[in-house]
Amino acid sequence: MEREVRLLQGNEACVEGAILAGVRFFGGYPITPSTEVAEGMSRRLPQIGGRFIQMEDEIGSIAAIIGASCAGAKSMTATSGPGFSLMQENIGYAYITETPCVIVDVQRGGPSTGLPTKVSQADTMQAGFGPHGDYHAIAIAPSGVEEILYSTIEAVNLAESYRTPVVVLLDEVIAHMREKVTMPSKEEVKVVERRKPTVPPDWYKHFEISPTGVSPMASFGDGYRFNVTGLTHDQMGFPTANASEITMMLDKLKEKIIKNNETICEFELTEMDDDPKVAIISYGIVARAAKQAVMMAREQRLKVGAVRPKAIWPLAVNTLRKQLRNVRKLIVAELNQGQLINMIKHHVDRRHTEIIPLQRYDGELITPAQILNKIKEVKHHGTQV
Amino acid sequence: MADDSEKTKETSPETKTAEETGDKKKTEKAKHEGPPLKIFYHWCKGCNICIAFCPQKVFEPDRDGKPIIAHPEECTQCAFCWLHCPDMAIVSTEK
Amino acid sequence: MVPKSDVIHQYLRPKKKFPHVWCSGCGLGVILGSMIRSIHSLDLPKDDIVVCSGIGCSSRLPVYVDFNTLHTTHGRAIAFATGVKVANPRLKVIVVTGDGDCLAIGGNHFIHACRRNIDITVILANNWIYGMTGGQFSPTTPTGRRGSTAPYGNIEQNFDPTRLAIASGAAYVARSTVYHVDQLDKMITGALNKRGFSVVEVISNCHTYFGRLNKQGDPVEMLKWMKSHAMPIQAARKLPPEKMEGKFVTGLLHDEEKMEFCERYQQLIDELQSKEAR
Numbered sequence: 001m002e003r004e005v006r007l008l009q010g011n012e013a014c015v016e017g018a019i020l021a022g023v024r025f026f027g028g029y030p031i032t033p034s035t036e037v038a039e040g041m042s043r044r045l046p047q048i049g050g051r052f053i054q055m056e057d058e059i060g061s062i063a064a065i066i067g068a069s070c071a072g073a074k075s076m077t078a079t080s081g082p083g084f085s086l087m088q089e090n091i092g093y094a095y096i097t098e099t100p101c102v103i104v105d106v107q108r109g110g111p112s113t114g115l116p117t118k119v120s121q122a123d124t125m126q127a128g129f130g131p132h133g134d135y136h137a138i139a140i141a142p143s144g145v146e147e148i149l150y151s152t153i154e155a156v157n158l159a160e161s162y163r164t165p166v167v168v169l170l171d172e173v174i175a176h177m178r179e180k181v182t183m184p185s186k187e188e189v190k191v192v193e194r195r196k197p198t199v200p201p202d203w204y205k206h207f208e209i210s211p212t213g214v215s216p217m218a219s220f221g222d223g224y225r226f227n228v229t230g231l232t233h234d235q236m237g238f239p240t241a242n243a244s245e246i247t248m249m250l251d252k253l254k255e256k257i258i259k260n261n262e263t264i265c266e267f268e269l270t271e272m273d274d275d276p277k278v279a280i281i282s283y284g285i286v287a288r289a290a291k292q293a294v295m296m297a298r299e300q301r302l303k304v305g306a307v308r309p310k311a312i313w314p315l316a317v318n319t320l321r322k323q324l325r326n327v328r329k330l331i332v333a334e335l336n337q338g339q340l341i342n343m344i345k346h347h348v349d350r351r352h353t354e355i356i357p358l359q360r361y362d363g364e365l366i367t368p369a370q371i372l373n374k375i376k377e378v379k380h381h382g383t384q385v
Numbered sequence: 386m387a388d389d390s391e392k393t394k395e396t397s398p399e400t401k402t403a404e405e406t407g408d409k410k411k412t413e414k415a416k417h418e419g420p421p422l423k424i425f426y427h428w429c430k431g432c433n434i435c436i437a438f439c440p441q442k443v444f445e446p447d448r449d450g451k452p453i454i455a456h457p458e459e460c461t462q463c464a465f466c467w468l469h470c471p472d473m474a475i476v477s478t479e480k
Numbered sequence: 481m482v483p484k485s486d487v488i489h490q491y492l493r494p495k496k497k498f499p500h501v502w503c504s505g506c507g508l509g510v511i512l513g514s515m516i517r518s519i520h521s522l523d524l525p526k527d528d529i530v531v532c533s534g535i536g537c538s539s540r541l542p543v544y545v546d547f548n549t550l551h552t553t554h555g556r557a558i559a560f561a562t563g564v565k566v567a568n569p570r571l572k573v574i575v576v577t578g579d580g581d582c583l584a585i586g587g588n589h590f591i592h593a594c595r596r597n598i599d600i601t602v603i604l605a606n607n608w609i610y611g612m613t614g615g616q617f618s619p620t621t622p623t624g625r626r627g628s629t630a631p632y633g634n635i636e637q638n639f640d641p642t643r644l645a646i647a648s649g650a651a652y653v654a655r656s657t658v659y660h661v662d663q664l665d666k667m668i669t670g671a672l673n674k675r676g677f678s679v680v681e682v683i684s685n686c687h688t689y690f691g692r693l694n695k696q697g698d699p700v701e702m703l704k705w706m707k708s709h710a711m712p713i714q715a716a717r718k719l720p721p722e723k724m725e726g727k728f729v730t731g732l733l734h735d736e737e738k739m740e741f742c743e744r745y746q747q748l749i750d751e752l753q754s755k756e757a758r
Contacts, residue, residue: 067563471509
């Protein structure tokens with residue numbers, strides 16, 4: 001079957017992925033380097049009967065997409081650091097109300113206005129712990145344009161499956177670069193719909209404790225007339241200050257995600273088959289350089305591999321530990337002052353594995369040459385490679 | 386969810402006329418068959434609005450400040466009381 | 481035929497605990513009743529109604545009513561409501577908000593919704609105070625009046641929400657009070673019936689905080705104040721400015737026909753899809 005091949009920008013691929021996944025509502029606000037997502041959605045959505053609205057600010061944007069989701073639409077917004085910060089309160093609202101939605105964060109230099117037109121990965125921790133309170137995040141992190149298309153589809157599917165907000169963590173470089181994308185057909189794309197209630201309205205509980213961990217979800221107008229609130233609530237969705245009901249609610253938010261850590265978070269491994277003692281872990285655009293560096297190193301007969309988590313939150317720590325069990329020196333390469341590295345240090349056994357940072361936060365990319373140099377430097381300090 | 390007895394307690398209407406409470410002497414006959422209004426005493430918070438504003442002075446306060454229909458025969462069904470009741474605790478019995 | 485006074489109870493959520501959470505004598509209960517009677521008079525199906533609110537005493541209203549209800553974050557109800565309405569324009573979307581929620585933190589969303597003229601009805605319970613958090617002054621607290629964070633009297637000017645709404649482009653703007661319930665019912669009914677952004681400001685009494693801090697601490701007294709200081713617009717137009725000193729205008733203050741957001745967006749969809757078909 002003939003598949004269309006296009007040259008797409010990362011942000012454009014995000015738009016196409018969202019549409020293939022069934023997103024029919026976008027509420028957004030322009031911010032470099034994510035603006036192309038909003039522009040693309042404004043053009044594409046009315047063509048297919050979807051709806052686009054440019055809200056007055058990012059807070060309005062995230063609010064609108066949550067409202068739209070309650071009304072039954074798959075919804076998305078896109079922003080960058082400053083807008084992502086503004087959105088956090090309502091992202092927390094999406095967590096506690098278990099409302100599916102997708103937030104694309106195209107990372108740029110920060111903090112604050114920072115470096116609007118250049119790259120960073122400095123929102124890594126924020127994607128996992130932006131809002132106040134207790135919740136468990138999902139953040140998907142592609143590293144190329146075609147992958148952005150599929151990651152956006154995956155993000156929408158995860159949001160609908162788990163009734164939770166999902167972050168698509170891009171960076172300025174992969175969002176703006178152009179690469180070849182072989183477009184999947186509509187039939188090829190696996191689209192997940194949220195589970196609808198199977199009981200009559202009077203028996204419906206919008207936050208019912210269910211065997212799967214995720215409650216079925218009615219939409220406004222379906223005849224179910226339920227209450228949604230940001231207050232701690234019982235299974236009916238009525239506010240409660242009762243200790244055991246609150247514990248039940250918060251445990252539900254936790255369990256539905258952490259039980260599925262290992263399936264939500266996948267890894268891409270490069271040259272890890274022969275158990276190298278030196279490895280690089282990175283994500284996003286940095287992982288492209290890491291892959292390149294590994295190729296270059298192997299050409300120079302240096303035994304090294306690369307690990308790329310495709311989701312930063314949750315990090316599938318069991319799988320990760322298995323992958324790294326023979327690694328003695330782990331280089332954590334990221335475009336920030338050390339965020340992913342905190343999680344790595346926390347989860348990897350440091351008696352066996354030395355964790356070495358490789359950080360850059362000046363708006364420029366970590367190059368394959370820089371990674372290769374680090375590999376050599378690390379190798380010199382007595383590792384059997 | 387509240388248990389059944391709790392629910393009954395909160396939603397069942399109760400009516401107190403002056404005769405039932407015995408707080409006020411009642412000599413005149415009521416104009417209508419039965420009381421003109423029904424008061425849900427478990428919802429009423431005794432704010433005094435109906436008592437203070439009734440143009441016909443139909444109500445008088447009990448010990449808790451809640452209204453007793455002391456002069457049902459004076460009621461003209463002007464609707465001020467139940468329109469202004471913040472607790473939705475008064476309904477008219479007029480069909 | 482259900483007697484008029486029984487109407488309210490058919491629209492309350494039977495599984496929710498009553499009596500409601502508001503203070504004894506609080507005008508919000510009156511607003512709830514008025515809103516329900518208006519909905520009933522227009523025969524709007526319960527399943528199609530969405531009531532959104534933010535944070536504050538006014539925002540505790542939706543949980544009590546048997547509709548689709550969305551209790552959101554402080555100041556953001558209108559933005560959430562916009563998403564609901566645009567995603568499913570068939571739904572009848574009502575926002576219940578307060579003077580702080582709507583005009584302080586929510587001010588930006590308010591003026592943009594007016595500007596878009598999106599078909600949402602806002603019922604703005606204006607009690608001149610932040611009740612839920614203990615009586616701080618709000619953007620509508622009259623100059624000179626006390627609040628817990630204005631212990632020497634408010635030094636700031638206060639908004640007139642209706643003028644703000646009209647200037648921002650709302651199609652239907654009205655004001656009433658929790659004393660003038662007949663008028664309030666009419667204003668809310670008109671607002672719900674209006675295709676466009678409609679705002680009904682309702683002067684309400686917080687005798688617990690505003691009243692107590694300003695020596696008007698009794699609901700009956702506050703209602704009497706509303707009665708003596710409200711001036712219906714038809715009468716106000718005929719009076720000289722001196723006679724209006726200290727009074728506020730009530731009734732339908734603005735009503736115009738103009739293009740509504742969802743309608744216009746649907747036109748865009750239809751245009752694009754018919755071009756595609758050709």
